[in-house]
Amino acid sequence: VIFILDSLAIYEPKDQRELESICERVTPRLQHVNAAVVLSAVKVLMKLMEGLLNQEYKEQLLKKLAPPLVTLLSSEPEVQYVALRNINLIVQKRASILMHHMKVFFVKYNDPIYVKLEKLDIMIRLADDSNISQVLFFLSFLLFFFEQKITEEEKREKKREEKKER
Numbered sequence: 001v002i003f004i005l006d007s008l009a010i011y012e013p014k015d016q017r018e019l020e021s022i023c024e025r026v027t028p029r030l031q032h033v034n035a036a037v038v039l040s041a042v043k044v045l046m047k048l049m050e051g052l053l054n055q056e057y058k059e060q061l062l063k064k065l066a067p068p069l070v071t072l073l074s075s076e077p078e079v080q081y082v083a084l085r086n087i088n089l090i091v092q093k094r095a096s097i098l099m100h101h102m103k104v105f106f107v108k109y110n111d112p113i114y115v116k117l118e119k120l121d122i123m124i125r126l127a128d129d130s131n132i133s134q135v136l137f138f139l140s141f142l143l144f145f146f147e148q149k150i151t152e153e154e155k156r157e158k159k160r161e162e163k164k165e166r
Contacts, residue, residue: 005029005040009047016053023048023061030068035079038068039086046090065090065097070104077112084118091125098122102131106138 008026013019022044029041045061052058069090072083091098105123107116127135 001029001032001034001037002040005037005044009040009044013048013051016051019048019051020054020057023052023057027061027064030064035072035075035083038072039083042069042086042090046093062094062097066101069098070101073104077115080115081112081118084115084122088118088122088125091122095126095128099126099128099131102126102134107142 005026008022011022013022026041026044026048029037030045032038032041042065045065049058049061052061069083069087073080075083087098102123105119105126107119111119123135123138
């Protein structure tokens, strides 16, 4: 399936009818259980959308892309990271796709550092006038949280040093 989708990503449709037909056939792959199939389907649709002239149809496709991408962020950290790297590229091209899903990029305490960094990068790319207060609130919370953790760690280190001196 992935090989076929990758072939479709480089294929140049003859006309708008064929282009829309390919989009129609690829769209169900967004619901696939395999993350690689979902990401390949997104890649095909992103490529084909460049040639779509029907704005209404293009908007419908854009709305269909966000849910599967958001769903991938509930996977294990390694899959999350791959999804986030792809999302980062997508956001650079079409930020509007995930504009209303800012909260999924808020880092969680148990996220690995590489996932946290990608989420922060995407969150900053998605920030605009409509959601900047939400982003700033989260970032200030994050800073406060890490400041507390650093302070706790400094106290523990100081206690360890005092024990060594005795």
